[in-house]
Amino acid sequence: MKVYIETYGCTFNKADAQIIAGVLLENEIDIVDNIDESDVIIVNTCYVKLPTENKVTYKIQQLQQKYPDKKIIVSGCMVEIDPEKLEKIGPDCSWIGPHQLNKSADVVNATYCGDVVRECGFSKESKVGVPKLDDGSLIHIIQICEGCLGACTFCCTRFARGPLNSYPIADIVGEAKEAIENGACEIQLTAQDTAAFGRDSGEKLSDLIKEVANLEGDFRVRVGMMHPKNILNDVDEIIEAMKLPKVYDFIHLPIQSGSDKVLSEMRRGHTIEQYLDIVSKFKKEIPDITLAVDVIVGYPTETDDDFDMTVDLLKKIKPSLIHLSKYQHRKGAISSSLPEIPPEVMKKRSKFLSEIKSKITEEENKLLVGTTQNVLVVEEGSKGGFIGKTDSYIPVIVDNVELGSFVTVKITDATATYLKSELL
Incomplete structure (x- = not known):
């Protein structure tokens, strides 16, 4: 069985998705990056703002229409905040509440077999030291x-x-x-x-x-x-x-x-x-x-x-x-x-x-243009180059470096959201 996970929202919710994936992998359920290859789709929802609510609601409805043969599970905040709406837009969807992630494999297996399973409610289960997906991120x-x-x-x-x-x-x-x-x-x-x-x-x-x-x-x-x-x-x-x-x-x-x-x-x-x-x-x-x-x-x-x-x-x-x-x-x-x-x-x-x-x-x-900064290179840029963080956690565009390295750069330009630099 193959599962595709799509996540919305904050860093905490991303970690929840990593836990879901880790639990599934531990139970020999594969995680795939291509939704077309999946048997089961998990939509890990955020509900903090109305635009995000609209986005996840549309996504759940769209997936049901586009992939009628695939099983869909909804996880994340929507499950606990607005079950009435979720029931209305996805009556055949299973649910995994934010406090029930350890039951992810059971929900996926049952849903794959045609059952509608809804694990909700609060729990004191720790989210530290549990299985997590190792996606190779630094x-x-x-x-x-x-x-x-x-x-x-x-x-x-x-x-x-x-x-x-x-x-x-x-x-x-x-x-x-x-x-x-x-x-x-x-x-x-x-x-x-x-x-x-x-x-x-x-x-x-x-x-x-x-x-x-x-x-x-x-x-x-x-x-x-x-x-x-x-x-x-x-x-x-x-x-x-x-x-x-x-x-x-x-x-x-x-x-x-x-x-x-x-x-x-x-x-x-x-x-x-x-x-x-x-x-x-x-x-x-x-x-x-x-x-x-x-x-x-x-x-x-x-x-x-x-x-x-x-x-x-x-x-x-x-x-x-x-x-x-x-x-x-x-x-x-x-x-x-x-x-x-x-x-x-x-x-x-x-x-x-x-x-x-x-x-x-x-x-x-x-104010940082012309200064020398110590930078940790953490990820590849979407438009080329690499993205690093200064000691003050300001994003910096860096070229010709290795992921995970600490480098010294000179800041050459700045926008409202990031810095540009040259390697020293």
Whole structure:
């Protein structure tokens, strides 16, 4: 039997797909890259935004029409967030919930034989040290915890991922060590909120970072998204851990809005002053830190003044990476009961902030033109050449290098999203 897996969404979901594939391979079920060769298709869904929901919904319907003789299984967040819609568009599809990945082989075998099987519900099963597909990538993803402590009004992902479940540091370090020994040169520590790690188990993110970063070998560690409210009580120790030479000088710290009023209505659990204090401490202790932020444009209660505060905040903190999202109602989210702002207002604000975003990120990147950077080459470019990451995790285009190598380059040009370089 041959299975094709198509995955949408975040780094965490990609790791889920690797686990599904690993479980299948362990049970002597083949994974194929060509959908036409497959007997069973797994669509690993993301549901965080409406455009992604529309994309995966269309894909499931399209696959049923195009491949009527193939069996289709849906996995990922849609299974837990919107089973009603999934039942409507795919009544003959089997399901694998995000917490039931260890049952992937059973679901595939039963579905192949003509049964409709639906494994859903929450579980405390660890996702560390389990079988994973070795796809030859130099980047190894480790899920350090699942779920969150938040109650954000706009979020539906928490309904799929459930309450916080942190995995033991010893297990995470063991998987990282094995991955490095097998050739990985970048370890990505990922979660819905890495800053929440250990709040349920008594362990600490700062200790985890230190233990992974102190492993032997030539590699880098990237720490994933941190919720500002959960970093507040451990800022100093996390900064000390991230100063270690093998940790990228990079922090993903979503802000969502520059207005305290809107943050409160979003139930984010922190203030702008607290956020600025965190950013200030990181920039003081790690001057070359790359700051990545998330911003939601047009939350239902966002006024023109609230929006202006967001613009002013971005101009003040000057992030190197800005992820913009237009607000849209999500299944089960509290804010979905509120009236959305007028479409023309949303369009105007989104366009303006997109222009501000490009200007800020390009200006920040252009400050690096002429500098010498240490770069880890992690993947091949889609248009030729190679893509590396500076010590501050900024993408760099490099030519005539080997994958997995550390090289020194001179930055020759910059755009809003990446740097260009010449090898020294």
